[in-house]
Structure formats: C-alpha cells, structure tokens
Amino acid sequence: MTDIIQLENKYYISVNSTYADDRVKVLNHADSFGIFDRWGDIKKIGDEVQGIYHNGMRFISNLGLRLNGKRPLLLSSSVKDENEILSVDLTNPVLQVDGVIIPKDVLYLGRSKFIRNGGCYERVRINNYGNDEYAFEFSLEFTADFKDIFEVRGIRRERRGEITEIRHLPEGGIRIRYNGLDDVQRITEIHFSRRPDKWEGHDRAIFNIVLKPHEEYAIEYAIHFLDGKEERKLLSFSEANKHLEDELRQANKIIAKIKTSNDQFNQWITQSQNDLLSLLTNTEHGKYPYAGVPWYNTAFGRDGIITALETLWLAPDIAKSVLNYLAVTQATELSAYRDAEPGKIVHEVRGGEMVALNEIPFKCYYGSVDATPLFIMLAAAYYNRTADIDWIRSIWKNIEAALNWIDNYGDVDGDGFVEYEHKSVNGLTNQGWKDSHDSIMHVDGSLAKPPVALCEVQAYVYDAKKGAAKLAKALGHTTIAKRLEKQAEELKVKFNKAFWDEELGTFVLALDGNKNPCRVVASNAGHTLITSIAGEEKAKRVADRLLRDDMFTGWGIHTLSRNEKRYNPMSYHNGSVWPHDVAIIARGFSKYGLVAETLQLTNALFDASLFIELQRLPELFCGFERRKGEGPTNYPVACSPQAWSVAAVFMLLESCLHIDIYAEEKKVYFYRPAMPRGIDELEIRGLKLGDGYADLKLYYQDDLVGMKVKSCPKGWQVSVITEIDKVE
Numbered sequence: 190m191t192d193i194i195q196l197e198n199k200y201y202i203s204v205n206s207t208y209a210d211d212r213v214k215v216l217n218h219a220d221s222f223g224i225f226d227r228w229g230d231i232k233k234i235g236d237e238v239q240g241i242y243h244n245g246m247r248f249i250s251n252l253g254l255r256l257n258g259k260r261p262l263l264l265s266s267s268v269k270d271e272n273e274i275l276s277v278d279l280t281n282p283v284l285q286v287d288g289v290i291i292p293k294d295v296l297y298l299g300r301s302k303f304i305r306n307g308g309c310y311e312r313v314r315i316n317n318y319g320n321d322e323y324a325f326e327f328s329l330e331f332t333a334d335f336k337d338i339f340e341v342r343g344i345r346r347e348r349r350g351e352i353t354e355i356r357h358l359p360e361g362g363i364r365i366r367y368n369g370l371d372d373v374q375r376i377t378e379i380h381f382s383r384r385p386d387k388w389e390g391h392d393r394a395i396f397n398i399v400l401k402p403h404e405e406y407a408i409e410y411a412i413h414f415l416d417g418k419e420e421r422k423l424l425s426f427s428e429a430n431k432h433l434e435d436e437l438r439q440a441n442k443i444i445a446k447i448k449t450s451n452d453q454f455n456q457w458i459t460q461s462q463n464d465l466l467s468l469l470t471n472t473e474h475g476k477y478p479y480a481g482v483p484w485y486n487t488a489f490g491r492d493g494i495i496t497a498l499e500t501l502w503l504a505p506d507i508a509k510s511v512l513n514y515l516a517v518t519q520a521t522e523l524s525a526y527r528d529a530e531p532g533k534i535v536h537e538v539r540g541g542e543m544v545a546l547n548e549i550p551f552k553c554y555y556g557s558v559d560a561t562p563l564f565i566m567l568a569a570a571y572y573n574r575t576a577d578i579d580w581i582r583s584i585w586k587n588i589e590a591a592l593n594w595i596d597n598y599g600d601v602d603g604d605g606f607v608e609y610e611h612k613s614v615n616g617l618t619n620q621g622w623k624d625s626h627d628s629i630m631h632v633d634g635s636l637a638k639p640p641v642a643l644c645e646v647q648a649y650v651y652d653a654k655k656g657a658a659k660l661a662k663a664l665g666h667t668t669i670a671k672r673l674e675k676q677a678e679e680l681k682v683k684f685n686k687a688f689w690d691e692e693l694g695t696f697v698l699a700l701d702g703n704k705n706p707c708r709v710v711a712s713n714a715g716h717t718l719i720t721s722i723a724g725e726e727k728a729k730r731v732a733d734r735l736l737r738d739d740m741f742t743g744w745g746i747h748t749l750s751r752n753e754k755r756y757n758p759m760s761y762h763n764g765s766v767w768p769h770d771v772a773i774i775a776r777g778f779s780k781y782g783l784v785a786e787t788l789q790l791t792n793a794l795f796d797a798s799l800f801i802e803l804q805r806l807p808e809l810f811c812g813f814e815r816r817k818g819e820g821p822t823n824y825p826v827a828c829s830p831q832a833w834s835v836a837a838v839f840m841l842l843e844s845c846l847h848i849d850i851y852a853e854e855k856k857v858y859f860y861r862p863a864m865p866r867g868i869d870e871l872e873i874r875g876l877k878l879g880d881g882y883a884d885l886k887l888y889y890q891d892d893l894v895g896m897k898v899k900s901c902p903k904g905w906q907v908s909v910i911t912e913i914d915k916v917e
Contacts, residue, residue: 214268214275217482218304219470220244224483227266229277229300230254238341241309243414245541247341248377251332257284257325261298273433275302286325295319305433309412310426317400330393333377335367337543355391371545375416382409440466444504450870457804461838464805464830474517475510481808481828488538490515490560491622492833494567495769499836501574502843502850505877508571515564516587520555525612528556532594534564549615556617558609561591562649569656576852581660592657595650601640605683607650608640628762629699632708634754637701644696645716647684651677652720681722695734710750712770718777728781743815744797745771758812768794768806772837779844784863791841791865797821806834857907862894878902
C-alpha cells in the first residue's frame with residue numbers, strides 16, 4: 190500500500206506507514222538512524238519501515254539474531270538515558286541440538302547497540318547459567334536493499350539502481366555494493382570481532398558455540414555505511430563507544446543544567462536535554478539540531494530556528510551554529526523548482542538518490558514563508574543574549590538579504606503583508622508551520638486560495654524589522670535602523686486593522702488571495718504574542734480565547750478550535766496538540782505578564798509527559814479532551830524525539846521564570862517569576878553570561894519567588910523584579 194499520499198502538490202505520510210504499533214526502538218546520530226524492533230532486530234513486517242538509514246538511504250533492511258534458527262525470548266529492551274545505546278536482554282527458548290535438550294532460560298543474551306558517524310556497532314554477550322555444557326548455533330543475518338527514505342515512505346519509482354556486489358571479505362566480513370542511478374556507489378560493510386565458522390548463503394553468518402557452565406562468549410560487529418568516495422576509519426565496538434562517550438561529555442557542556450525539587454519534572458528536563466543533544470549534529474557549517482527521528486533526521490530551517498529560540502537562554506551557542514548554517518545555505522538565485530528566491534532561508538535539506546536525481550525537490554528546498562523573518566528574529570535575539578556584535582557583523586549581509594526578500598519577494602501582491610504562493614510543481618502548497626494541504630481554511634471549511642498571508646508571519650516580520658533595526662543601530666547603520674523602525678510601526682497598525690476580529694476575540698488565521706479573512710480560531714494567533722505587535726488588551730483577549738474549552742484540551746492547545754468545520758483531533762494540523770506550539774504560546778503569555786495562563790500551559794504539558802514513555806514529548810499527539818486517569822492519545826507517525834518538541838520544556842521554564850538577559854548591560858532579570866506546580870526550588874547551574882558562568886537558585890518564600898546567586902561573572906547583575914519595580 191502506498192504510504193505517501195500526494196494531494197494538491199503536498200506529500201503526506203499515511204497512517205498506514207505507522208511503526209508505533211510495533212513498539213520499535215530508535216537510535217540516531219548525525220546523518221544516520223536506526224529503527225529496530227524490541228529484540229534489536231530489523232524485520233520486514235507491516236509497512237517495512239524498520240532499517241538503518243544513512244544520508245537518506247536504507248543501508249540495512251533486515252537484521253536477525255537466532256539460536257539454532259530460533260528467535261530468542263525477549264526479557265527487556267530499553268534505550269539508555271542519553272539515547273546512545275539500545276540495551277536488550279534475551280534468553281533462549283527450549284532448544285534441541287543432536288538429541289540434547291537445552292532448557293528454556295539457561296542462556297542469557299545481552300545486546301548493546303549504538304549508531305555513530307555512519308556506522309552501527311553491536312556487542313552480544315552470551316552466558317550459560319546452567320550446570321551443563323551446551324553446544325548450539327548462533328547466527329546473524331543481514332540484508333541491504335538501499336531504498337531511498339522517500340521510497341520507503343511510499344513513493345513509487347519506475348527505476349532504481351542495482352546491487353552489483355555481495356562479497357565475503359577475507360577476514361570473514363561481508364560487503365554489499367549498490368550502484369545508484371545518481372552514479373554514487375553505496376556500500377554496506379560488516380566486520381566481526383570473530384571470524385564466522387561458516388556462511389549460509391550470502392547473508393547469514395553462523396558461529397558454532399560451546400559454553401561450559403557459567404561461561405561467557407562475546408562477539409562484536411560493526412556495520413559501516415559508505416557513500417560516494419569517502420574513506421572512513423573502521424572502528425571496533427569499544428573504540429567507537431569510547432569516542433561516543435567523549436562526544437557526549439563535550440555535548441553536555443553546551444547547555445546549562447536545571448534541577449528542581451520535583452523528581453518527575455527533573456526526569457522531563459533530563460530526557461529533553463539528552464534528546465536535544467542526540468539531535469544536535471555536526472555539519473560542515475557547524476552544529477545543527479536535526480528536526481526529528483525518524484522521518485526528519487535532517488536540517489530544517491524553521492525547526493532549527495525555533496529550537497534555537499527555545500533554548501537560547503540556556504544554550505546560546507546552538508543559536509550561533511543555527512545562524513551560521515542558515516546563512517551559508519541562504520538562497521542566492523531564483524529557482525521555481527526549489528521555491529527559491531534571493532535572500533530566502535532554506536526550508537529543508539535532504540540527501541539520497543531521489544533528491545540527487547530531482548525526483549523530488551528537497552535537496553535544498555526553500556518552501557517556507559516564515560523561516561526568513563524567523564532567521565532575523567533569531568539573530569536579534571542572539572545579540573540581545575550575548576552582545577556578540579562581531580558575529581552579527583559577519584552575517585549582516587545575510588540579514589540584509591533576508592530583509593530584501595521580505596520586501597521584494599515575500600510581499601507577493603504589494604499590500605504590505607508577507608504571503609506565500611508555491612511555485613514548485615512538487616513543492617508545499619501551504620508554507621507556514623502548518624503545511625498540510627488543508628490547514629488554512631475559511632469558516633465554511635473551504636480552503637484559502639493563494640497568495641496567503643498568515644497572521645503569525647506578519648508578527649514575525651514585525652519583530653524581525655524591530656530586531657534588525659537594533660542590530661543596524663549597533664553596527665552604526667542609523668539610516669537603515671530608522672527605516673526599519675518606521676516600517677515595523679506601519680506594519681503593526683496595518684496588521685491590527687486587517688487581522689483583528691472583534692467578534693472572534695482574536696486574530697484571524699490568515700488573509701486569502703482576495704484579502705478575505707479566514708475567520709477561524711486557531712493556535713496561530715497565539716504565536717503573534719511572542720512579539721509586541723498586539724496591544725495589551727488584545728493580548729489578554731487572545732489568551733482568554735485560546736484557553737476556552739474548544740481550544741484547551743487539558744493537555745495543551747488545539748491547533749484548531751473544536752467548533753470549526755475542519756476540526757479533527759486525529760489530524761496533523763487541524764485539531765492536534767503540538768508541544769512546541771504550546772510553548773511558543775506560553776512564551777507569548779509570559780511577555781504580556783499573564784502568569785496564571787503561562788503556568789496553566791506548562792502544567793498541562795508536564796502532566797501529559799507523565800503518561801508518555803521516557804517523558805519524551807513527541808512531535809504531536811491527538812487533540813482528544815483530557816480524560817481522568819488516561820494520558821494523551823498518540824499520533825501514529827509522530828517523530829520522537831523531535832527537536833522543537835523536546836526543547837519545549839526549556840521555553841516553558843523561561844516563560845514561567847520570565848527571565849530576560851540583557852548582555853549589553855550585563856543584567857539578568859527575573860520579572861515576577863513563578864514556578865510550575867509541585868516545584869518549591871529550582872537551581873540553574875552553568876548559565877553562560879559573557880565569558881563566564883552563573884549558578885542560581887530560586888525558591889518560594891512567603892508566596893513569592895526568591896533567589897540566591899551562588900556565583901556570577903564579574904560585572905554582571907542578577908535581580909528578581911516585582912511588579913512595582915517593573916523594568917521598562
């Protein structure tokens with residue numbers, strides 16, 4: 190069955206491609222990820238999405254461990270805390286070997302598996318806990334189909350490359366070679382620490398094992414994925430594991446540590462941090478938070494920017510890396526096929542055979558309307574956080590190009606608003622963060638016709654111009670700064686007039702190509718509040734509207750009101766709950782001093798996390814109303830981990846604490862801070878301030894939050910501000 194549905198030039202993952210029901214385990218590192226079953230195997234079951242993928246291609250499509258041809262019995266299976274190792278405990282079923290019976294549960298098999306830098310490494314330990322000597326056959330089976338990830342997801346191809354070599358190596362391993370239609374040779378090589386006793390066919394390595402009572406046998410193997418002409422040093426399990434541990438230690442220094450008096454909240458924070466670091470990938474342009482595993486294990490512009498904004502107060506270096514990557518990949522020319530225009534920020538970058546052959550346009554695709562103003566917003570926020578004017582100077586030309594795109598390409602019809610209208614035949618129809626083909630609609634359910642101006646995009650543009658004006662002023666470009674400030678204020682007036690709907694009590698979702706408002710209540714309106722484009726009274730009314738029963742589920746905020754024609758709690762964008770969406774809205778509430786409302790959203794997502802495995806918030810979950818004693822309903826093909834979802838907890842905490850860092854002035858303010866339910870104390874360690882680090886402790890005292898500054902860089906001031914002492 191086809192798992193990719195194309196409707197109006199938009200690709201969808203069908204729920205038939207679900208892997209959730211198989212309770213799979215996912216490992217990822219950089220451009221590689223693996224989807225395994227709970228045994229640690231890869232099986233061709235259901236829709237056959239399991240496998241190990243590298244640079245957009247599946248290098249292993251079948252992997253099976255057997256004892257005397259039988260599958261071991263599963264005891265337990267888990268991915269370790271830092272997402273680096275899949276640990277599986279197995280035991281033997283009853284086995285009969287040459288008339289000798291091996292009783293059930295006397296052999297223990299421990300599997301430890303991880304992925305790193307284009308390789309998959311595994312160690313298998315077999316222990317005999319019986320009182321007799323046992324001889325048996327242990328085997329490992331490997332198959333590679335070299336399918337493109339989009340092919341796995343359901344796009345049918347008329348032609349594909351071919352496997353030209355399956356060869357056993359002199360030291361006992363195996364090499365499988367695929368010659369792609371893109372003239373790239375992709376190779377899977379498997380190397381063993383022990384030479385197999387024999388091979389059955391080309392793909393099944395057999396080891397004859399004799400174990401005395403309480404004796405252990407161990408075998409390691411490494412699978413290396415090679416594409417192009419790259420050369421890579423072949424490492425053993427132990428060598429690769431040491432490198433992985435070193436990398437984890439270094440990565441943990443990137444983000445400040447938070448610990449609270451609530452152990453369950455701590456688990457949520459720790460898991461989110463580990464997930465985020467697992468997605469933070471070394472690229473040739475610096476570290477970048479890949480969007481999500483499995484289907485979005487690559488760089489997405491919008492996702493990377495929002496993840497960087499969510500973590501900016503704790504990990505400013507992530508923002509710097511994101512800005513660098515997006516500056517380097519910024520469009521410089523017109524390309525309708527890629528929806529590219531000069532100055533536009535990239536939407537998605539993909540590898541693999543199909544993008545190389547232009548069968549799909551996503552090799553370097555620019556079909557997002559909001560990534561460009563968000564890029565400028567992140568640059569301005571990064572400067573506020575760090576005062577790193579030298580870095581801003583180095584990317585100023587990219588900021589100017591992005592501003593030029595807003596004025597000369599983003600405003601499709603010259604009305605002062607930024608709209609989108611896709612040009613690529615195979616590109617995205619809707620190009621905001623809700624990019625489903627049916628996510629932008631009128632009150633009667635009819636779809637908005639392009640060019641479409643989304644409410645949140647205008648707010649992003651407003652904030653981008655305000656932020657760019659400040660950057661221009663800091664760089665000495667006073668004329669540019671004045672022009673940008675004037676444009677921002679004009680947009681603010683125009684936006685509030687065109688988008689505010691008095692009857693709805695909120696901003697409309699969008700204006701269609703005829704400038705007719707899409708008068709539906711959607712979560713998009715909440716995004717406008719992270720800027721100051723709304724007046725205080727309008728902001729309060731938006732908050733009130735989003736927290737009514739038709740929008741607030743008890744777990745978070747619906748993407749679309751329950752009262753709207755196209756509402757469906759099981760849809761991707763028309764009624765589901767997205768953690769990053771909720772976090773952005775909470776941050777907007779916080780900016781307008783709506784403390785109770787901010788806490789309500791934070792507590793709701795925390796409660797949701799308690800019902801989710803590992804407390805790892807997925808890309809989204811279904812928007813069914815909260816039911817007593819039950820958790821949120823899974824969305825079948827949600828990515829997990831997903832960068833902007835796992836980073837949501839950090840923006841939620843930022844919103845509750847209402848922390849503002851002014852690096853130019855060397856001041857940190859906590860304005861009317863509050864803490865989520867169940868937390869009496871919160872400690873922040875290693876908060877980067879200038880060239881130093883601060884350690885802070887916040888605690889409740891007489892119904893107010895107090896603070897103790899344990900350490901702080903010289904010249905910096907950290908303060909808790911009451912409402913009376915509000916800093917303007």
